[in-house]
Amino acid sequence: MFKPEDVQPTGRGALAPICAEASGARPGSDSSHREAWDRVRRRLRAEIGEEVYSSWFPRIALDGMEGSLVQLSVPTRFLKTWIQQHYVERLGELWSEEVPGARVELIVRTAVMRNGAAAAPIRAVTPRPAEPRRGEDAGHAAAPRSAAQPDVSGGSPLDPRLSFETYRIGSSNRLAHAAALKVAEAPPGAGAVFNPLYLHAAVGLGKTHLLQAIAGAGAQNGRRVVYLTAERFMYGFVAALKNQSSLAFKEQLRGIDTLVIDDLQFLQGKSVQQEFCHTLNALMDTGRQVVVAADRPPAELDALEERVRSRLAGGLVVEIAPLDEELRHAILSARVGALAQQHPGFNVPADVLSFIARSCGQNGRDLDGALNRILAHNQLTSRAITLEMAENAVRDLVRSSEPRRVRVDDILRVVAKHYNVTRADILSQRRTANVVKPRQVAMYLAKTLTLRSLPEIGRRFGGRDHTTVLHAVRKIEGLVGSDRALADEVEALKRLVNE
Template identity: 75%
Template sequence: MFKSDGIEPSGQGQYSSAAARAAARAGLDREARASDADNAEAHPADARQSWERIRRRLRAEIGEEVYSSWFPRLELDGIQAGTVQLSVPTRFLKTWIQQHYIERLTALWQEEASADRVELVVRTAVMRAPGAVPMPVRTVATAAAPRGAAMETAAATTATLQASDAASGSPLDPRLNFATYRLGDSNRLAHAAALKVADAPAGSGPVFNPLYLHAAVGLGKTHLLQAIAAAGATSGRRVVYLTAERFMYGFVAALKSQSALAFKEQLRGIDTLVIDDLQFLQGKSVQQEFCHTLNALMDSGRQVVIAADRPPAELDALEERVRSRLAGGLVVEIAPLDEELKLEILAARVATLAQQHPGFNVPADVLAFIARNCGQNGRDLDGALNRLLAHNQLTSRAITLEMAETAVRDLVRSSEPKRVRVDDILRIVAKHYNVSRADILSQRRTANVVKPRQIAMYLAKMLTLRSLPEIGRRFGGRDHTTVLHAVRKIDGLVGTDRALAEEVETLKRLVNDE
């Protein structure tokens, strides 16, 4: 830096020579590292062979069913500086694989290619050269076009792929099939209807159209829907299983990419459409498209199966014409699990856990305690068993009734509320307003009878698990729309009329203390 006409300043020659040698060594090191990085990416054939061996090992380990459900669309994007980048087309798939298999994938890559880590990303839309190991998409995108154009093209193509992916259906859980579904009085009719639909041969007309299943959380709706989808696919029917959220996501992506027509045609060209969690379907345009798709499928003799957490009449977010069309099929409620069915489910879950954790066993008296005290649905039972498993595995304590009472005590405290009967509500409301039970159930429309009747209907809806049609039948055979009108009216008045709100709270306490 002090050089002039080739003459170095006094005292600086030794320093400059050492600096030059250090710089040269650093340059050689950088070149060596760059060369190593180039070599790591210069042999796509080796990387692809490693990936194929890993896929074969993974398929052998987890079985064909699980592999074909989750891994066919997992692709190798590249290897760089010891990091393997794998990609999938959707965030849902990324989340599931990351939660369940990322550690195993990392271990396999470490064994096969001495890779340090595995990174899982959501694939963007970039054309890849055939026969080559795909490289990270950010490199290709900047080389392909100016930044703005590349981003716009990638976004548009990504939206197209997202719409196409949504129309092709949500992944199925191979554990959710008819063989693993446990039967009881509460779900026997729903199971029989689902099995009838699933067993229909390819090319045959619909059995019940639509088949509409509704139940509270954790009672097996999704299990039956996925069982229908899996069984229909094996019998040659073109089946698409979608959550309502996925349907919305696909339709919005199709609108953005101007491929809405292709999205509609793809959905309407199937034999069976299965929609889960319909209560989450939001947005006027999405609901209109769902209604058009529903009409097109049913009018052309295609099967539609739907599940929600309430009957069609109570899906207030949906348009009336959609609710009416849904109610025109077979509507089946799955009731809360009885104790016998809970015991059967618990025994099956314990057997599954014992395969994963040898030595895990739950005595019969503990199972009976959980069935009797820990909730009304399958998820509550799973939570209780997971507590027992954790205590057993982490503390090495044998599972006894005393240990179970300690492990799940908070679940017992927050378990099912007192079961309220419609008859109790009728008796308490009639007494409070000084009218007879017969008056409330009659067709009389005088003010002194209408008010108690509507409040009783409101309480029946708020404090019991009964559906609107069931409540209507218990109130003198009234239509569900009458019950819905009463519930909405009292709900609105409670927010504005303080005196009425206090009356309703008093009646709630009386019913719950009964």
Template identity: 60%
Template sequence: MSNADQDSWSRVKERLRAEVGDDVYSSWFARMDLEGIEDGGVRLSVPTRFLKSWIQSHYAERVLACWQAQQPEVGRIELIVRSAVLKPAAPVVKKAEPMPAAVSNGSGAYAGINGNGHGRVSTVGDPGMHDALGGSPLDPRLTFESFVVGRSNTLAHAAAKQVAIARRNDPVMFNPLYIHAGVGLGKTHLLQAITWAGNAAGERKVLYLTAEKFMYGFVSALRTQTALAFKEALRGIGVLVIDDLQFLQGKSTQAEFCHTLNALIDAGRQVIIASDRPPSDLESLDDRVRSRLAGGLVVEMGTLGEELRLEILKARVLAARAHHPSFDVPLPVLSYIAKTVTHNGRDLEGALNRLLAHNKLTGHPVTLEMAEREVRDLIRPQEPKRVKIEDIQRIVARQYNVSRSDLLSSRRTANVVRPRQVAMYLAKTLTLRSLPEIGRRFGGRDHTTVLHAVRKIEGLVGNDVALAEEIEILKRQLQE
């Protein structure tokens, strides 16, 4: 592919992100790659069949329109599933030999790299129910030993380690343990590390499933009339690990997940879940499921700071030397990448892979000049902090000396109404949430109530200097 094609792809992704919003983009498009452009067609790839099916059904025309805005000659989009070696399912996945790839996927540090399909491989097409009960394939590199701990992931790592070392009859401390973070920040790494450690100890059977695999297993069990056996087998698991919960779709599947979740927790079995957003933001899930998820320990893994990115890069270089002993990256180059490649761990992986490929294919040593040339498309503009409605409610409540429960209540006194209207106004202007969703998050109010609040504050800001200053102060606090 030419640099022009890559530049077009970068612009298409930015346009798509702007149109659908960060949440939708992260859920459905973050793992989409450009494979090639030829004869007026664009070939894109995704890691799983589920993603391919969902994007084709719901977003195909929008993706095509974004391409045509950049290259009018594009007439069609072809979506394929990236090839991946499917490993046979087994109650305990046996450790595989290390891959002799560049800086191989998941070989250290930060976690969840799956650009080539490893770690979250879909096994659609295998015998559904039995395959699901065997678990999703595990990447042998995603262990606690290869996870680099920093300020943004300390709590999540400690909670995961505590869950992994627990014995069969130990009291369950965090149930469910719910870990959420953006793309490429380590969720899958921790979940697979728990599974490896738990099964190695032999105390409890740990089953690792992606949400897609859970759905496919349940649907297959319904089709083959083995649903009861599937449910009983799931509820006999000692530790259930579910990855990418945001992809769980379908009312019957969600209902079964809810029943399984309740049965396991009530029986004192451990449940660990990962998603790209907190339980309250899983709008497609039933309220009962969200409530049960929020009732355990909810831990967010933050963005990777520069210091942590540098430690991850150092660990990756060491891992690469196991297969390429002569590979060397000077510290100034690692520092440059850590400083400039900031979006997520997968971009760090891509940067080192490029340096390694260039070094091996050309024989030239890695230099700062080479790094600047090879990773320039991975240097993304700094994105503004994503503001959450919970943060808005907390900061507004503190500013006006009321409680968050006051903002969500039906109270109509003046000292509560104005802060509530300000909070709704900020939710509309600083987040991508719709009016109905904002209303739901403010005590189940109608969207017309939110619209009235937004218009009310907009009208006042133009005439009330003090209120305008208050709102600017609140915005600064929320975006710091």
């Protein structure tokens, strides 16, 4: 995850060194503190999920401890602000469980040397570009031409392989494809078709493929199109603020025909969101096209302000569902054809393709991983591609028959949709009847379907006390025993959560 570098001095000396980190922490010798930090990070990762953790926390480091003060450092001011707004209290709680009375201080890493030498002068560091995510659905972020003049008018680079011609269509993505094609084929100067067009899906289902296809085809039709990841948009805006060129940044984006934004769930920061909202309104009010993709519908983007969510929900919102077996088979056949052009003679028998489509995941990245394994075994060992060879090559990718692990986020999503409320409503302090019932049902499901403790569930439900969770669980248990309609409702919700 790319974040703009904005190194600033802290105005105080470094604390005692603790641990060596790839992210920049200096080596130390206090193994007990290092082990405590490892436990804190593991618990945080388990609580917030791998996706959020890997987006924001890999570059946080333990700089040192002095008494009860724990000093954590990050490489940018932007990252520091985001963690302070969202997770610094939780980090403090986790540290207090390891070291009673511990207090957490978050700083921006400096160039201070940890060996006792004088501090080196602090200089602004040129931001590094985002690294592309793996897989077909990966977006790309490009570095600007210069730190002094951030330029987003060229957008992020497009992958020429991600076109409408290479996109495979099935029942799960037919509407999304049709809407994307309609937008892309609009002639220059034409008004917006669906505004905004909002696509959402889980990872690896082809959101980025469609967005880049829109950008590529739109440009070929003579439209001025800018494709940006949310990270690239954030970087451009923050860099413009630093260099006092925010007006030029706004003009770059508002003078186009189509704006395409990928991975909107990563858009963070109040000022960045405000600018995005202003840009969204300016483009849509003048009939320009906006296309957005995220991993969830607008109502579930809790990090975004309500007015942004409302504007996004006012357009055409289309979900791309998990790929069915027929579509997975079609995608595999196309990928085998592409691999055969790079590796002459490479061919996968029909029974092997059927096995992979049936057994190896439900998104494009899983399918790519399985084919790459088979290609590697075939090329490196000279073994013929048979069903037995394939089963051995991808055995750890085969979907388990055991029930999947249920997450609190899954429960919140299903319950909110069922009762026609938002996730934010459930986590809020509102006590109206239409919110209290879904909240209590969700707490009951979290207790019965997950291994989380009552205090952990309380924290996930807006920082509530464990006694509140216990009251909700006991109440729903009692009602389920006497109210047949509610019992059926709860069972239906359980099935939906476990799907």
